[in-house]
Amino acid sequence: MDREPRAAIIYTRMSLDKSGEGQGVERQETECRALCKRLGWDVVAVHEDNDISAISGKARPGWQATLQALSGGEANALVGWAPDRFMRRPRDLEDLLDIIEGRGVQVATVTAGAYDLSTPGGRLFARTMTAFARMETDQKSERQKAQERQRAYAGVRRQSGARPFGWLPDRVNIDPVEGPALRQAILDVTHGKSLRSLIAEWNADPAMRPSRGGEWHYSTIRELLQRPANAGLSVYQGEVVPNVVGDWLPIVTLAEHEAICAVLRNPARRLNASSKKKYFLAGVARCGVCDAPMNRASVNIRGKYRAVYRCRSGANHGIRSAVPIDEAVVEHVLDRLSKPDAADLFRPRTKSATRSALAEIERTRARLTEVEKDYAEGTITGAQFKATSAALAERLSTAQAALAIENQPSMPESLRKVNPAKGEAVWASLSVPDKSSVADALLSVTIYPTSDPEFGSLPYGCLLEWK
Numbered sequence: 464m465d466r467e468p469r470a471a472i473i474y475t476r477m478s479l480d481k482s483g484e485g486q487g488v489e490r491q492e493t494e495c496r497a498l499c500k501r502l503g504w505d506v507v508a509v510h511e512d513n514d515i516s517a518i519s520g521k522a523r524p525g526w527q528a529t530l531q532a533l534s535g536g537e538a539n540a541l542v543g544w545a546p547d548r549f550m551r552r553p554r555d556l557e558d559l560l561d562i563i564e565g566r567g568v569q570v571a572t573v574t575a576g577a578y579d580l581s582t583p584g585g586r587l588f589a590r591t592m593t594a595f596a597r598m599e600t601d602q603k604s605e606r607q608k609a610q611e612r613q614r615a616y617a618g619v620r621r622q623s624g625a626r627p628f629g630w631l632p633d634r635v636n637i638d639p640v641e642g643p644a645l646r647q648a649i650l651d652v653t654h655g656k657s658l659r660s661l662i663a664e665w666n667a668d669p670a671m672r673p674s675r676g677g678e679w680h681y682s683t684i685r686e687l688l689q690r691p692a693n694a695g696l697s698v699y700q701g702e703v704v705p706n707v708v709g710d711w712l713p714i715v716t717l718a719e720h721e722a723i724c725a726v727l728r729n730p731a732r733r734l735n736a737s738s739k740k741k742y743f744l745a746g747v748a749r750c751g752v753c754d755a756p757m758n759r760a761s762v763n764i765r766g767k768y769r770a771v772y773r774c775r776s777g778a779n780h781g782i783r784s785a786v787p788i789d790e791a792v793v794e795h796v797l798d799r800l801s802k803p804d805a806a807d808l809f810r811p812r813t814k815s816a817t818r819s820a821l822a823e824i825e826r827t828r829a830r831l832t833e834v835e836k837d838y839a840e841g842t843i844t845g846a847q848f849k850a851t852s853a854a855l856a857e858r859l860s861t862a863q864a865a866l867a868i869e870n871q872p873s874m875p876e877s878l879r880k881v882n883p884a885k886g887e888a889v890w891a892s893l894s895v896p897d898k899s900s901v902a903d904a905l906l907s908v909t910i911y912p913t914s915d916p917e918f919g920s921l922p923y924g925c926l927l928e929w930k
Contacts, residue, residue, distance in 0.1 A: 468504065472506075472541055473506055772785050788923050796902060910924055
């Protein structure tokens, strides 16, 4: 073993730091420093990557810093706890060899001794060790996949990773604060509450923060509300495992889970909630000729560009100046917000159609359970089970679609308790998508061309009617 003085870099890595305190990399560094002392090498730098796998594809800042230091001649020795701390893929080794070629760099590890990468024998040894590390990784991956599938199909909850929001650390029993709040949120959004208001409420409450910390966002709250585990459903590779009941307590019923999914997956909801919308009447105003949505555009009229509304169908149904129409709509909306009953307009209500759709989902889901039981007990044939299940699945899909249609994105939270004296200030604070939702909820806006014999002479060519 080379005992000549060398400038050594220590590199440490842990794939999974369960404690989050970096104790694993600290132990590696301690043993690596002891090895350097025995070899008579000077430690010039220590780089680490904690809680980062070598095969995950994630960036390893510590490893990149190590390679840069070796490439720049800052060190001529690399020390680690084991060869697989450096590399578990042949590509990683070849990258290292390219950098240190001709530099006489020696590698030493606590568990496998030293090898000189400047010699053919040393490179062969390194490639062999890396190949074995890759084989071990592949075998571990296959074992983990098999265990994961077995767990999912047995309805056993995964114990790794962050605690699922809504459950206690045992991942089986419901958290007394988060669980009821999550259930209420699912019911509220199903009946029309906006995600925006839910996010604002939860982010303002320290008890409702995500399990991993931070804040809630549209993507995370949508994922949480639609999580199959909420209804006790087991998932494998992104798909619900059929006919498997999880070993944890569910937060909502299966019908309630299907209802929230139907509402949040409605394409119209995502469209209306878009934060990219620039003009609040685009898509809200309708063409007086063909009833198609109107688009806002900029056209050159006698050398000057002017904002106009024109039919989205592409037909020549005339154009109208946009600014006067926008101002007229805003004037109507502000007038309505100044009325004493303004807040009543925006309070969420459970519509009769919503109740009917939810009841139908409950009935259909219960009937599906009965049919599955009848088939399992042999009281109906396979053909009968198949035909009945198909008919019930169609009924379920229809009820879910009806529920989604009834529950479009609801009004901003600020409008649910708007003070008539402050209606104008509340309106000014709204985003463009929210203004669009409010205008669409209160008014029918129909734009006619000047050639229309009945409505062409209307002020601004626009007919406004209260809904």
